[in-house]
Structures are given as structure tokens and as C-alpha cells.
Amino acid sequence: MDFFKKMRKRPSKQRSKVEQINQSILNSEALLKASLEDNIQYIKQMLGNSSDMVIREIRIGDEGQFKAGIFYIDGLVDTQSVQNFILESLMLNIHTYQNHLQSSHQNVIQLLKDYILAVGDIKDVTELSSLFTSLLSGDVILLLDGYDQGLTISMRGGETRGVMESTTETVIRGPKEGFTENxxxxxxxxxxxxxxxxxxxxxxxxxxxxxxxxxxxxxxxxxxxxxxxxxxxxxxxxxxxxxxxxxxxxxxxxxxxxxxxxxxxxxxxxxxxxxxxxxxxxxxxxxxxxxxxxxxxLFISFIQAAEDYYQRSDISTLIRLLRFFSILIALLGPSLYIAITTFHQEMIPTSLLISLAAQREGVPFPAFIEALMMEMAFEILREASLRMPKAVGQAISIVGTLVIGTAAVDAGIVSAAMVIVVAITAISSFILPSSAASMSVRMIRFPMMALAASFGLFGILVGFIALILHLCSLRSFGVPYMSPIGPFILDDNKDTFIRVPWGKMFSRPRLISQKNNRREQHSSQNPGRNDK
Known part of the structure; x- marks a missing residue:
């Protein structure tokens, strides 16, 4: 038994020694050597003779008196630019400066940097840690035999995804460009x-x-x-x-x-x-x-959409108010249904109460379990549709929702009213422009349902107050999360629940921009209106 313990410990010691050696090699004290061959062997060894590592050795000068090495990672650089601006300059155009190369007091590295290489971004490198960082970031490394100094040449390229329309934040009116991975x-x-x-x-x-x-x-x-x-x-x-x-x-x-x-x-x-x-x-x-x-x-940032500022202010205000109303439905829809049908039946009109009682006559579960099963089923369908291939994901989500909902009602597991409530709640959660805010509402919905099943409307009220207190206690990099609602700043509320016209928003948010908070100078006349 002791033998196996020793055998388990031994590899960890060896790994720690290897890590220490690698760390000592890549620290800032490790410098380039003057021998090009030594540098080539060292770089190959550190990269494990990787197949994507390209090393091109050339001779510089009419008489080939200088030996140089060009290093880059295939796929991370623009190889056409390497041939046109580095190899061609060094091998074909360098004869113009042959007299400078033959002068012993000239620094060849500086000569290449100042006169020969037709590249914009060139930096000196003497440390191995900087060399490997630049090399693996997509730069080209140029080393000369006899010099313990090299050059990093910016030639980053390779295959990247082009600028396309954003798939997560779509708009009807506005720019269609989205960020890429570059x-x-x-x-x-x-x-x-x-x-x-x-x-x-x-x-x-x-x-x-x-x-x-x-x-x-x-x-x-x-x-x-x-x-x-x-x-x-x-x-x-x-x-x-x-x-x-x-x-x-x-x-x-x-x-x-x-x-x-x-x-x-x-x-x-x-x-x-x-x-x-x-x-x-x-x-x-x-x-x-x-x-x-x-x-x-800020909390309000997750409710605002890009299109709010490209439409007229009255249209944007109407849509934003509808968005806030949808948030309340997505957060409290199932909870209110559970609380009212369980504890406060007197709030329901008599005809509707009779209809709900007839629907729930054969349902064996209480309203909370019924809502919990439907919400969990819908969340599973939502996640499954996101992970499935696009060709079948949408079909599975629609067909799955219809089939499961109809079959559950026919089997007497849930009532038809509960299916309607869950469907309206799910649709309301999709109106949020930010997926992070939608996820937060989906998470809080379940504790609110538990409070409604335990204490009725009083439990929903307590949970909502606790939610507001939690929001008011949050800060983001020193700025209150609920500003400008809490603390209340009248000037900054021109772009919260409503959006006033651009001509009325003179200042930036006061708690965020404290240096230059004037967006535009106040003008008593509307430049777009002719009073004459």
C-alpha cells in the first residue's frame, strides 16, 4: 500500500519540477541568445516541434553575409503579407542598402527596422517571454545570427468570421452590424x-x-x-x-x-x-x-432596447411601458394565479370561478404543483430548442409545447387555465431585450410561486418588497444599481419608464458621467420647427 502511495506522489513532484523549469525559462530574465541556431532549437523545443510552427531561414545581403530566421504560426498570420512585405523586402530589395550593411558600425537590426521592412507595426524584442507571447498572438518574429535582439512584426491575419448581423439583438430599424471574434x-x-x-x-x-x-x-x-x-x-x-x-x-x-x-x-x-x-x-x-x-x-439598461432610440419618442415610450408591464406578467403571472385560486377565491367573478372549478375537478394536484410541472416542462422545452440543430429546434419547441399541453389537459393532469397562464408568462418573458434580464426573471419566478402557495397575496407582497430591497442594495462599480429611480434623479428619468424627445435630453446620467454631463446645449427653439 505504501508503494502505491509513493508511486502516486512521484508524478506530481515531477510535474512540479517541469512547471518550475518552464516558468524559469519563460520569466522576464530569460533573454535571447546571439546564436541563431541556438534560438531556433530553443523555440522548437519550447513549442514541442509543433507542425504549425513555420521557420524560414534566409540570407541577407548581396554576398549573403547575414543569416536571418523568420518565425510565425501558420493560420495566425497573413502569409501573403509575409511574402510581400518581409521576404521580398529582405531578399530582393535589400541590395539598395548594401553599403549600409557592409558598414561595421551600423546596427543591422535598426537598419532593417528603419529602412528596409515596409511594415507599420515593428517592435524590438529581447526577452523570451515577450517573444513567445507575440509569436503565439499572430506576430512574425525576425532574428539575426550574431544579435541577441530581434523584431516582432505585426502580420496578424488568418481565417476569421466577418461582420454579420447580430443574432441575439435583432432590430427592425437600425444598424445590422454585430461584433465578431476579432x-x-x-x-x-x-x-x-x-x-x-x-x-x-x-x-x-x-x-x-x-x-x-x-x-x-x-x-x-x-x-x-x-x-x-x-x-x-x-x-x-x-x-x-x-x-x-x-x-x-x-x-x-x-x-x-x-x-x-x-x-x-x-x-x-x-x-x-x-x-x-x-x-x-x-x-x-x-x-x-x-x-x-x-x-x-444599471437595472434600467437591461430593459432598454437599441430600437428605442431609432423610433420616435412616443412610439418608444409606448413600447417601453408595454415592456415593463410584460416584466410584471413574467414575474408574477403564475404566482398571482396560485394565490388567487388557492386563498382568495372571492376576488374571482362567480361565473369564472365556476368555470375554473369545473376545469380543476379532475386535476389531482394543487395549483402550485400544477404550475411547477408546467413551468419546468416549458423550461426544458426552451433549453432543448436552443441546443437542438436550427432545422429541427423550432419545430420541436412548437410541436412539443402543443402536444404536451393538449395531452396534459386531456389526461387531467393540469387545467386548461394553467396552460394559458404559463403560455402568457412565457411569451411575456421573451419581450425582454436582454437575455440576462430574462434569465433573472425566470429564476425569481419559482420562489415567488412558493411564497404565493404558502401565504397567498401576502407572500407575494413580502417577496416583492424583498426583491426591491435587494435591487436597491446592489451597486455596479460604485454606482447604485437602481439609479436614477433610487436614488431618484428627476433629470435622469427622461429615459427610464418613458423616453422624451432627443431635444429634451440635455444631460448625461449624473451618477455615471461627472465631468462633462452636458449632451447638448439647451435651445429654446426647436430646429425642426418653423414658426413663421
């Missing part, structure tokens, strides 16, 4: 909408293994500097081996972990992110995902 494409989509030198981008790399590129975007002069500092601090304290999607960062930097409500807003639309930046918020973009995070997040 970080630079996403920043460019935002810059196309905000052509201001005050739009700043701060790069970061998070993840000990993945080295994921992360960008912080904000508009200087509008954003609150304390929020930016808090974002930097929370991102810098992340210590994890890998970041594969923005959801990792969302969970690691959120204010409240155990809360059904998200304290970080996210979107897949560039126009929505641009509008949030103009409000004074901070955007966090992650390479490899089309979902962009926005902080601080």
Missing part, C-alpha cells in the same frame, strides 16, 4: 461611430496560459476616472490560467456574486456600445468573443 475588428466598429481622439483604448493581457488580449475603451473627458481606475484594479487582480470568453471576466470582476441580477451589462451590437460610451461608461472587449462588457450597469 478584437481589432471590434474596436474598429466602435471607432467608426465615435470619431473622436478622446476615445482611448488600453490593452491588457489576462491569463497565464492563454494570454488573452483584453481592451478597455472609454471616452476621456466624459467617463468618471474613478470607474476607470476600479476597472483597471479588478482586471489586474485576475490570476487565472485562461480566459476563453468575456463571461470569465464578468464573473471575476462583478460586484455581487450571489445575486440573480447581473451587475455588468453586455451587448453584441457596436451601436449599443457606442451609446453606452457616450453615457460615460467603460467597455471591456475580449479577443475571441463578440460579446462586449459595459460597466457600470
Amino acid at each position: 478584437l481589432r475588428s471590434n474596436t474598429a466598429l466602435i471607432r467608426r461611430r465615435i470619431k473622436s481622439p478622446k476615445l482611448w483604448v488600453e490593452p491588457k493581457q489576462i491569463g497565464r496560459v492563454t494570454k488573452t488580449d483584453v481592451a478597455i475603451m472609454y471616452i476621456d473627458g466624459i467617463v468618471n476616472g474613478k470607474v476607470v481606475e476600479e476597472v483597471r484594479r479588478r482586471l489586474d487582480r485576475i490570476d487565472i490560467d485562461g480566459i476563453l470568453e468575456s463571461g470569465y471576466i464578468e464573473e471575476l470582476i462583478q460586484d455581487k456574486t450571489y445575486s440573480p441580477f447581473p451587475t455588468i451589462y453586455y451587448s453584441e451590437r457596436p451601436d449599443v456600445i457606442a451609446a453606452e460610451l457616450l453615457e460615460g461608461k467603460v467597455a471591456i472587449l475580449v479577443d475571441g468573443t463578440p460579446i462586449v462588457l459595459v460597466v457600470p450597469a
Whole structure:
């Protein structure tokens, strides 16, 4: 038995030693060597002789007096640009500077950088950790024999998904563009909408293994500097081996972990992110995902849709009020039905009460169990339709709902009224523009049903008050989650339950943008109206 314990311990010790060696190799003290052959063997060894690693050795100069090595990962770089702007420049166009190359006092690396390479983004590299980070990020590495210094050349490319319409936030009127998985494409989509030198981008790399590129975007002069500092601090304290999607960062930097409500807003639309930046918020973009995070997040942000600002204010106000009403139905619909049919039958008209009693005559379960079974069945069908292939997912959700609902009523397991209530509740939850807000409502619906089954309308009232108190206690990066409703700010309520015309919204949210909170100067005349 002791022998097997020793055998189990031995691999862990060996792995720890290997990890220490790799860490010591990749730390900032490990520098490039002057020998090109040594560097080539070292890079091959560290990458395990991977098949996607391309190493091209060439000779520079008319007499081939300089030996150079070009390193890149196949699939991460634009190979056509490598041939046109690096290989062609080094092998064909370098004879123009032959006299400079023959001069012993000239630094060949600097000569290549300043005169020969027709590439915009070139940086020096001397540390192995920086070399591997750039190489695995899609840059081309150029090393010369006899020099312990190299160049990283930006040639990032490869196969990426193009700009397409957002699949999760569709609109009838408005831009159709959506973010992609490429970080630079996403920043460019935002810059196309905000052509201001005050739009700043701060790069970061998070993840000990993945080295994921992360960008912080904000508009200087509008954003609150304390929020930016808090974002930097929370991102810098992340210590994890890998970041594969923005959801990792969302969970690691959120204010409240155990809360059904998200304290970080996210979107897949560039126009929505641009509008949030103009409000004074901070955007966090992650390479490899089309979902962009926005902080601080307010509760009202999850209720607002992009199309609210492209339609006229009266139409947007009507739709937004309908949206708030749908939220109440999605949250309290089954609970009210359970409470009224179980404890408060006197609130139901006599004819309707007789009809409901006749429907429930053969149902063996109480209203709470009946509603719980129907809600669980619908949630299962919803998740199944999302995971199924698109060709059959929609058909399964529709057919499954109709067949199960009809069969359950005919079998006497549930009443027809309960099927109607669950269906209206499900349809109301789909009206929410944010999937995160819809998920929160779906989660809270079940505790509210339990309170209604236990205490009736009094239980619903207590649960609703507890919900409001919880919402008012939340903060997102120092900003109250329920603002401008709580604390109540009259000027900022022009874009909460209603949306006033653009000519009346002169200021940005006061608690978010504290430097430049004037959106436009007040004008007593409407520029679109001719009084003459």
C-alpha cells in the first residue's frame, strides 16, 4: 500500500519540477541568445516541434553575409503579407542598402527596422517571454545570427468570421452590424461611430496560459476616472490560467456574486456600445468573443432596447411601458394565479370561478404543483430548442409545447387555465431585450410561486418588497444599481419608464458621467420647427 502511495506522489513532484523549469525559462530574465541556431532549437523545443510552427531561414545581403530566421504560426498570420512585405523586402530589395550593411558600425537590426521592412507595426524584442507571447498572438518574429535582439512584426491575419448581423439583438430599424471574434475588428466598429481622439483604448493581457488580449475603451473627458481606475484594479487582480470568453471576466470582476441580477451589462451590437460610451461608461472587449462588457450597469439598461432610440419618442415610450408591464406578467403571472385560486377565491367573478372549478375537478394536484410541472416542462422545452440543430429546434419547441399541453389537459393532469397562464408568462418573458434580464426573471419566478402557495397575496407582497430591497442594495462599480429611480434623479428619468424627445435630453446620467454631463446645449427653439 505504501508503494502505491509513493508511486502516486512521484508524478506530481515531477510535474512540479517541469512547471518550475518552464516558468524559469519563460520569466522576464530569460533573454535571447546571439546564436541563431541556438534560438531556433530553443523555440522548437519550447513549442514541442509543433507542425504549425513555420521557420524560414534566409540570407541577407548581396554576398549573403547575414543569416536571418523568420518565425510565425501558420493560420495566425497573413502569409501573403509575409511574402510581400518581409521576404521580398529582405531578399530582393535589400541590395539598395548594401553599403549600409557592409558598414561595421551600423546596427543591422535598426537598419532593417528603419529602412528596409515596409511594415507599420515593428517592435524590438529581447526577452523570451515577450517573444513567445507575440509569436503565439499572430506576430512574425525576425532574428539575426550574431544579435541577441530581434523584431516582432505585426502580420496578424488568418481565417476569421466577418461582420454579420447580430443574432441575439435583432432590430427592425437600425444598424445590422454585430461584433465578431476579432478584437481589432471590434474596436474598429466602435471607432467608426465615435470619431473622436478622446476615445482611448488600453490593452491588457489576462491569463497565464492563454494570454488573452483584453481592451478597455472609454471616452476621456466624459467617463468618471474613478470607474476607470476600479476597472483597471479588478482586471489586474485576475490570476487565472485562461480566459476563453468575456463571461470569465464578468464573473471575476462583478460586484455581487450571489445575486440573480447581473451587475455588468453586455451587448453584441457596436451601436449599443457606442451609446453606452457616450453615457460615460467603460467597455471591456475580449479577443475571441463578440460579446462586449459595459460597466457600470444599471437595472434600467437591461430593459432598454437599441430600437428605442431609432423610433420616435412616443412610439418608444409606448413600447417601453408595454415592456415593463410584460416584466410584471413574467414575474408574477403564475404566482398571482396560485394565490388567487388557492386563498382568495372571492376576488374571482362567480361565473369564472365556476368555470375554473369545473376545469380543476379532475386535476389531482394543487395549483402550485400544477404550475411547477408546467413551468419546468416549458423550461426544458426552451433549453432543448436552443441546443437542438436550427432545422429541427423550432419545430420541436412548437410541436412539443402543443402536444404536451393538449395531452396534459386531456389526461387531467393540469387545467386548461394553467396552460394559458404559463403560455402568457412565457411569451411575456421573451419581450425582454436582454437575455440576462430574462434569465433573472425566470429564476425569481419559482420562489415567488412558493411564497404565493404558502401565504397567498401576502407572500407575494413580502417577496416583492424583498426583491426591491435587494435591487436597491446592489451597486455596479460604485454606482447604485437602481439609479436614477433610487436614488431618484428627476433629470435622469427622461429615459427610464418613458423616453422624451432627443431635444429634451440635455444631460448625461449624473451618477455615471461627472465631468462633462452636458449632451447638448439647451435651445429654446426647436430646429425642426418653423414658426413663421
